[in-house]
Amino acid sequence: MAETTPATNPALLALRTQIDAVDRELLSLLNRRASLAQEVGEVKKKEGSVAFRPEREAQVIDGLKAKNPGPLHSDSVAPIWREIMSACRALETPTRVAYLGPAGTFSEEAALGFFGSSIVKVQCASIDEVFRTTSAGAADFGVVPVENSTEGVVARSLDLFLTEPLFIIGETSLAVRQNLLRKENSLANVSAVCAHPQALAQCHGWLSNHLPQVERRPVSSNAEGARLASLDPSLAAIASERAASEFGLHVVGPAIQDDPHNRTRFAILTHPLRHPQPQASGHDCTSLVVSVTNRPGAVHDMLVPLKQHGVSMTRFESRPARSGQWEYYFYIDIQGHPDQPAVATALKELRSVCAFFKVLGTYPIDVH
Numbered sequence: 001m002a003e004t005t006p007a008t009n010p011a012l013l014a015l016r017t018q019i020d021a022v023d024r025e026l027l028s029l030l031n032r033r034a035s036l037a038q039e040v041g042e043v044k045k046k047e048g049s050v051a052f053r054p055e056r057e058a059q060v061i062d063g064l065k066a067k068n069p070g071p072l073h074s075d076s077v078a079p080i081w082r083e084i085m086s087a088c089r090a091l092e093t094p095t096r097v098a099y100l101g102p103a104g105t106f107s108e109e110a111a112l113g114f115f116g117s118s119i120v121k122v123q124c125a126s127i128d129e130v131f132r133t134t135s136a137g138a139a140d141f142g143v144v145p146v147e148n149s150t151e152g153v154v155a156r157s158l159d160l161f162l163t164e165p166l167f168i169i170g171e172t173s174l175a176v177r178q179n180l181l182r183k184e185n186s187l188a189n190v191s192a193v194c195a196h197p198q199a200l201a202q203c204h205g206w207l208s209n210h211l212p213q214v215e216r217r218p219v220s221s222n223a224e225g226a227r228l229a230s231l232d233p234s235l236a237a238i239a240s241e242r243a244a245s246e247f248g249l250h251v252v253g254p255a256i257q258d259d260p261h262n263r264t265r266f267a268i269l270t271h272p273l274r275h276p277q278p279q280a281s282g283h284d285c286t287s288l289v290v291s292v293t294n295r296p297g298a299v300h301d302m303l304v305p306l307k308q309h310g311v312s313m314t315r316f317e318s319r320p321a322r323s324g325q326w327e328y329y330f331y332i333d334i335q336g337h338p339d340q341p342a343v344a345t346a347l348k349e350l351r352s353v354c355a356f357f358k359v360l361g362t363y364p365i366d367v368h
């Protein structure tokens with residue numbers, strides 16, 4: 001039952017007194033940590049290097065998770081320390097992060113999950129604008145979706161990796177729970193369902209069963225759909241619970257995505273002139289895009305160096321090269337960092353058999 005009068009139970013009061021004392025100790029320790037981060041910031045300024053070190057942050061979290069004695073759940077370690085490091089990093093320099101807005105998008109959730117909440121939010125109207133804003137230096141980092149476990153690749157992001165001068169310094173993934181949102185608390189008389197095309201596709205089965213006759217209207221983001229639904233009671237949107245509270249909407253259909261394990265993976269981008277490639281963290285991934293000339297065995301030959309040097313491939317995706325010749329770009333993720341001799345040799349040999357070869361980035365594997 002909810003507590004309505006002040007607690008009088010002496011055991012509870014004594015425990016709360018202890019918690020208050022621990023909190024004060026924690027605050028003082030956090031401030032000690034923050035002062036050290038400020039000093040690190042000064043050292044970096046003197047040597048002219050960047051504040052954000054994704055490999056160091058990944059190692060801090062990995063190390064603490066490995067040593068966590070409990071009862072704190074290990075899954076709680078990463079989000080807590082991400083926030084602590086975000087606050088410490090903000091004392092070194094502000095981190096400007098571009099992502100597909102408005103407030104309440106999954107991209108925003110991914111950006112906050114990766115960088116913590118002590119960031120300067122740069123909301124963009126499209127994935128193209130995230131790339132442009134980051135290329136132009138109006139943001140230090142960009143966060144873009146790259147693949148969804150139900151719908152596959154986010155083609156626009158992959159295409160822009162080819163043409164924009166950015167590289168990947170990190171990845172993060174999110175469980176994506178889609179909900180049907182409305183101003184009215186009912187499923188009746190919906191004129192159209194507004195959402196990003198990816199979300200409409202992720203909820204295809206549910207929409208066909210529950211709203212078979214209703215128009216599915218693609219819009220620039222799910223949060224934009226939620227904004228429209230907040231202005232017009234006849235509309236519904238598909239978006240996150242965060243978007244529901246952001247725009248004052250009811251969740252009239254919770255968790256309507258066809259796949260209960262629906263996840264989206266995001267890449268963290270930056271400009272190579274403003275940020276170096278992350279150093280090896282011990283658990284790294286390298287992303288490439290390559291093409292080979294169209295001849296028998298070409299794709300097989302391309303993969304031989306990886307096998308010969310024991311480099312494991314975790315992703316292999318193809319996109320049409322738009323040459324009209326049935327040629328393709330292959331997006332490949334391998335495990336490891338080019339600092340490792342086997343990875344460096346495999347990449348060198350792979351490059352020699354490719355017509356096109358671009359390293360999209362090397363970065364620590366997502367730590368939860």
Ligand SMILES: C=C(O[C@@H]1C=C(C(=O)O)C=C[C@H]1O)C(=O)O
Nearest residue numbers: 037040051052053056085088089
């Ligand atoms: C303090 C540092 O700077 C930043 C903040 C970190 C932290 O709070 O632990 C870790 C890496 C950097 O992104 C550092 O490089 O050690």
